[in-house]
Amino acid sequence: MAMNAAMRIFELTTQFPKEEKYSLVDQIRRSSRSVCANIAEGWRKRRYKAAFISKLSDAESEAEETRVWLEFCLRCGYLGKATAIKLDKTYSNIIGKIVRMIIEPENWIIG
Numbered sequence: 462m463a464m465n466a467a468m469r470i471f472e473l474t475t476q477f478p479k480e481e482k483y484s485l486v487d488q489i490r491r492s493s494r495s496v497c498a499n500i501a502e503g504w505r506k507r508r509y510k511a512a513f514i515s516k517l518s519d520a521e522s523e524a525e526e527t528r529v530w531l532e533f534c535l536r537c538g539y540l541g542k543a544t545a546i547k548l549d550k551t552y553s554n555i556i557g558k559i560v561r562m563i564i565e566p567e568n569w570i571i572g
Contacts (some may be wrong), residue, residue, distance in 0.1 A: 462558070463500060463524070466551045467493035478537050484499065485537070489530035495523040507571045514563055516564070521559045528552045 462513045470493045503516030528549055535545035553562055 462498045462556050463493075463520075466527075466548060466555065467497055469548065471542065473534075473540065477534075479537065481537075481539070485530065485533060485539075489527060489534065492526040492530060493546065494521045496520050499523060500559070509570055510566050510570050513570055514566055517559050517563050521556055521563070524552050524556045526537065 467490075470489055474481075474490060477486050499516050499520035502522065503513050506512035507514055531540070531545055531548050531552070534540040535542065540548075
């Protein structure tokens with residue numbers, strides 16, 4: 462889900478104004494990709510509860526940061542309202558799943 466959302470953001474940002482290339486575009490692409498990377502790192506650290514939770518917490522933070530950038534995209538007129546709402550809901554769902562994993566790490570960590 463996070464990978465699909467990050468790829469959608471990549472696709473959408475190719476149409477953003479050139480002046481946003483090194484600011485908003487870089488920021489939202491970085492944070493959306495970081496969600497995926499932190500989930501992947503956390504998955505590989507499942508042997509260690511604290512490390513697993515730490516990486517998931519990082520993923521949660523990056524997902525929320527992505528939501529902030531989506532709000533900027535909407536307010537700047539770079540995304541339509543329906544697209545922004547759909548992506549925001551996707552990231553809200555991603556955050557919910559991450560939080561569930563943080564709250565119940567015993568369901569995910571390796572013995």
